[in-house]
Amino acid sequence: MKQSIPDIVKSLTSISLSDMEDVALMKRTDTKFVIHENQLISVLNAVKNAYHVLEIDGKRIMRYSSLYFDTANKKFYNDHHNGKVNRTKIRMRKYVDSDICFLEIKQKDGKGSTTKTRISIDDFEQDLSENSIGFINETTNSDFNLEPIIWNNFKRITLVNKVAKERLTIDLNLVFNKSGSFKSYNNLVIIEVKQERFSRSSPVVQQLKLKQINPYSISKYCIGMLSLYNDLKYNRFKKKLIRINKITA
Template identity: 50%
Template sequence: MDNVKLLNRTDTKFIFNSATLHTFLESCSNKYKILTINNKTISSYRTLYFDTTSFDFYNHHHNGKGNRFKVRIRKYVDSKLCFLEIKNKIKGRTIKTRKTINDFENQLSYDSLKFITSVIHDLKPLEKKIWNSFDRITLTNEELKERLTIDLNLSFEIDGEKRTLNDVVICELKQERVNRSSPAFTLLKSLHIRPSRISKYCIGAGTLFHQLKKNRFKIKHLQLSKLTTQLN
């Protein structure tokens, strides 16, 4: 797994209905190894996203800014490992910087803020925005240095309000550089699944905070609504 951590990488995302998942996994079985931890092939994750009061991170993504950030705390529920993570999208690449912390912080600590400002130099005050939970299957191909994450059972919540994406799978292919001859690309194309630009944070925030502009995400929301039996 260390060979395919890919903290500096390209990401290609795909979304499809969970009814397709079994077929896709069977097709992948001779190309990728499934990550197994303590005899489990599905791991649970919980994430807390932060943004400025005016949702700068969300708006930068919505407006297509070339150099943009996401700040989150992510917990690996089964192992109880917790990380403060900063994702920087720049020139088509994703650079992830992270540090281990003890647990979630509803209000970022001094040490956490110091770490964040070492990466985002003109940082405005941050506040918690949304919680996100999902289950993940991870596939790896060490020879190609590829990692494929398959997220399902996604939900978003804040202050007692919750939205669930039933039947939606978000698949993300992580590579050193985009390789469209990758087995994953070929298999997904054979299933008529095309790359899709999507952000879990932006989908969740756009769904829970109705005041946010979402013109450029409208097609994504419609696509997700078609894939799911319920978005409530």
């Protein structure tokens, strides 16, 4: 019988959210990989003894929903496209199964590190509250005139290394939405390895290397923007789009 991703995930030992505190890694190095969903089964089978899987209320494959914000001239997107090393990303993210929502700010520096800062909010705010605006201004030292720009929904598996300070997220079933227009990437899997500093001794990194899958810089936000906005610069992302379309074909 052919294994399924839920079957393999079910076979892993579990870890609770409170037990993950030691690997929160709010300041970290993120390394991404992209594969076809069919490849994920063999990767999971190869590393399943090295990782715990996050389980919340009996669920191991969680639903996530995000609302990204940007300026009217798409500053955050353009900063990424233009290769600016110090850049910002602002979003609201809801952990759908837990009904928990955060306003999150991710700031990347020129050394490759990412710092994530967040506050809890009651629910999505398409019109930013005074409290949210204050948090954004204080964290970024800037006064952006932000507007909601794109929605993103996906499912996530979170694995935690049993011996090293490392966790990884596996995102599947990506769907982007803007004003009723949708784009889905059902076969695309984005694996993101989160560490204090990049280590090739990571079990998942080693397995991906064996399959000749190398780190691949990609932004869900930028891919979603390119999928639903027609007036954006994209020459720096053209090869990424070609690869993603090839994977998901």
